Amino acid sequence: MTDSQFSRLSPPPRLLMGPGPINAYPRVLQALSTQLIGQYDPHMTNYMNQVMALYRDVFQTRNQWTLMVDGTARAGIEAVLVSIIEPGDRVLVPIFGRFGYLLQEIAERAGAEVHTIEVPWGEVFSPEQIEAALKQVRPKVLALVQGDTSTTMLQPLADIGALCRHYEALLYCDATASIAGNALLVDDWQLDAVSVGLQKCLGGPSGIAPITLSDRFVEQIRRRHHIEAGIRGEEARPGVGSRIRSNYFDLPMILDYWSEARLNHHTEATSMLYCARECAQIVLEEGLVAGIERHERHGKAMLDGLIAMGLAPFGDLRHKMNNVCAFWIPDGIDGEAIRSALLHDFNLEIGTSFGPLKGKVWRFGTMGYNARQDTVLFTLMALEATLRRAGLSLPSGAAVDAAYQHYTDTL
Numbered sequence: 001m002t003d004s005q006f007s008r009l010s011p012p013p014r015l016l017m018g019p020g021p022i023n024a025y026p027r028v029l030q031a032l033s034t035q036l037i038g039q040y041d042p043h044m045t046n047y048m049n050q051v052m053a054l055y056r057d058v059f060q061t062r063n064q065w066t067l068m069v070d071g072t073a074r075a076g077i078e079a080v081l082v083s084i085i086e087p088g089d090r091v092l093v094p095i096f097g098r099f100g101y102l103l104q105e106i107a108e109r110a111g112a113e114v115h116t117i118e119v120p121w122g123e124v125f126s127p128e129q130i131e132a133a134l135k136q137v138r139p140k141v142l143a144l145v146q147g148d149t150s151t152t153m154l155q156p157l158a159d160i161g162a163l164c165r166h167y168e169a170l171l172y173c174d175a176t177a178s179i180a181g182n183a184l185l186v187d188d189w190q191l192d193a194v195s196v197g198l199q200k201c202l203g204g205p206s207g208i209a210p211i212t213l214s215d216r217f218v219e220q221i222r223r224r225h226h227i228e229a230g231i232r233g234e235e236a237r238p239g240v241g242s243r244i245r246s247n248y249f250d251l252p253m254i255l256d257y258w259s260e261a262r263l264n265h266h267t268e269a270t271s272m273l274y275c276a277r278e279c280a281q282i283v284l285e286e287g288l289v290a291g292i293e294r295h296e297r298h299g300k301a302m303l304d305g306l307i308a309m310g311l312a313p314f315g316d317l318r319h320k321m322n323n324v325c326a327f328w329i330p331d332g333i334d335g336e337a338i339r340s341a342l343l344h345d346f347n348l349e350i351g352t353s354f355g356p357l358k359g360k361v362w363r364f365g366t367m368g369y370n371a372r373q374d375t376v377l378f379t380l381m382a383l384e385a386t387l388r389r390a391g392l393s394l395p396s397g398a399a400v401d402a403a404y405q406h407y408t409d410t411l
């Protein structure tokens, strides 16, 4: 036997205060190391049912079809879009950041005729803007991001569901970055399909995508139901409708697997299922409202601290997500050098952004396990020290003082 050419796994103890992923809750890491069981073991199928029930509460829905798609958050997006879109279907995508473009790209790959509307990065849409586009395009699906991590903006959704019903469109929402840190009322807001990931305010690793589907959405996707040849029993009905273009993301087949029929599709990612279960338990034990208030409190402390430091916030703060904020990198400062110094000197990670904002803003997240006073104060202190060393003259201690003030005011 020879020694491995690599050392044992031992990543540095980073504090992840960027836009996600963030450090997982310790309980979630414990869940991740739980022993595997077989995919049809009654304990396993029971866990699958429990996860469905837990995520109904997290999504604030009674949707029976609340389940997991294995893969990162974009697996959830892709499963929803590829299962609902037939080539030539009209899809409307209001874009206010990078992840709107992702929805456009995935819908186009699925063969949709995609129509987009855009607002400048840092803004969100009014219901009137969305209604005008719905009226003009008459799409089968409106695909919308709730919290676009690239800009930190939170699209108000409360009025959009009713508009979609009026114009007979299905409403799909990517709430990966916003869930559990901001209100998300799937039933009250009449959202037909929502997908998320664990790696933001749910406090887990990426690798599984919780989704929830309304009955009317399920009724539509089930019009295209084809069971794989190798698992089709003699009693199986012949396939109906056009075949969904992806096998892995074929939601009607995935629903069969999550139904009592337990018709085999993929091998469920057991460790990620354990994680998803633990994340939901933590969020629900804290209480959804209390958790959102915690994200608001620590997000605001971070915001106040950075403003007091003299940095300028990006975007329309009235529509910012609770859990992430962006700030312009000051003139004359090398944003990447500062991020690198924070990483190497403080084991602290913050983010930059994408596209037009790449290298122009830093993004600071206060999410899940990391939405805490100590992490906020540490980030502010470390950034101030690093900027000072880079030659910026700053009001000494003002950032930490402002954050403390917010904590005192909101006790």
Ligand SMILES: Cc1ncc(COP(=O)(O)O)c(C=O)c1O
Pocket: 020, 072, 073, 074, 075, 099, 145, 147, 148, 149, 150, 174, 175, 176, 177, 197, 206, 207
């Ligand atoms: C709003 C949003 N949607 C989708 C994604 C894609 O997630 P993943 O990288 O897990 O596929 C992200 C990731 O940051 C996101 O913030």
